Amino acid sequence: MALLVNAVTTLVTSTEGDSSFHGPSIAEFFPPAIFFAGTPFEINRIILIRFILAAVLILLFWLGTRNMKLVPSKGQSLAEMALDVVRVNIAEDLLGKKDGKRFLPLLTAIFFTVLAMNIPGIFPGFNVAGSSLVGLPLTLAVVAYVTFIYAGLKKHPGAFLKNSFFPPGVPWPIYFIVTPIEFFSIFILRPITLALRLLMNMVAGHLLLVLCFSATSFFLFETDGAWKAFSLGTFAFGFIFSGFEILVAVLQAYVFTLLTTVYIQLALAEEH
Template sequence: MTQANSIAHAADAPYFSPPSISDFFPPELLFAGTPFAITRITLVQLLATALIVALILLGTRRMRVVPGRLQSVMELGFGFIREQIAYQVLGEKDGKRFLPLLTAMFFTIMALNLTGVIPFLNIPGTSVAGAPLVFALTAYVAFVYAGIRRHGVGHFLKNSLVPSGVPKALIPIIAVVELISVFIARPVSLFLRLLLNMIVGHLMLVLFFSATNFFFFSFNWLTPLAAGTLTLGLAFTLFEVFVALLQAYVFTILTAVYIQLAVAEEH
């Protein structure tokens, strides 16, 4: 093979394009340059939200004693959140008060997470900071509101910052630690847990399927490797479905736990 042919063959060889952080900063599609700019991820978020709202409305529009399939699924989901999260953590009285918030939070996070494994969408709506930040701030406002509503501002702050039984000499130190733990670490941990899990999951899926494409269309001796990366990609897709559901559950139950701690008499 001549040098010219070798260069031409190298130029025609498939190029492996690994996933990068640029996947989460797609170009603006509509209203570019304005605060209302819409990207591919924004469209995914809007579509997922509209779909979950439509499913809930359809499933609860005509409730029957003998439920149909969609109504059965909705009742199963609502019942799970009510019994396993709201009532179990908050008790029946407070659980009823915060059940709409917890239900909306669970279903919305779940829908946005699952877009990462849906063909032609292929990116989680919670893999950019905006959505996890909104959910974390909502949880933050909810537990602060619940505490102030139950105890008043002064008693809520005292209950949150100064646990019972702390020696007076240690109160300033403990108060600072509790301030960071309750009012900073809680929302930040909710935000980062959801965001980073979805980012990593997307990058892993793109890596496996990009490698499959590269190996399959590469030189013949690399083609068998495509079967391995494809198998890993499909297995990780199932794992991502599990993670999407798990993260929705963890976020929602932690929100309920923080509300319960806020309304409790003493920590």
């Protein structure tokens, strides 16, 4: 019901008195300023959502880890289970115990930041993911980019860049083709695809949910007779897609962290 009320509000705002149906637009990702309008510190609804979710994330982990005991409390157990998702299934599985432990804080921060910023897209009152503007996905992609380059240069200071541009075992005339491809793939395409994959999934999910619930409000309040029955179908689709969006939010956090780990693993590989 709360989602329906929010959809009604969206529809009324977008129609501006017009009773015809108006679908979602890209303008929804650029809401008006709430605080400090016209300054470099301008805060709109999406930025505010990011602040709120960051505070919630910090608070949850602080509560779960502030009083660590050998026999864990319920809060500590939940925190440890959450951390083990990254430690066991991603970090140590791909990097081994030594390097996994070394990069675990960063990978954990990336996973739970992406997850926390994705989830608000299905919450009434928020209705948009904090990762639905390119700034956050791009920042996380740059962090991953700098990390795997740092890892490669530290592990193989003399060979990382050389072997990245000139893979061993390739006949030298082929380097005229291979080297530009390797440069574009490793140093340009990786961060771009990391950012765009996350961004596009969140944008598409938001637009789909707004479309379903806006259509529900339109059929329910703006049409007559049998047309109102279509609101049941659009609401059902919206409800189903809300559950699917939760799955996508978790999956994107996992994929972003997994790919970051794979890039680090490739940079640390002995082939360099």
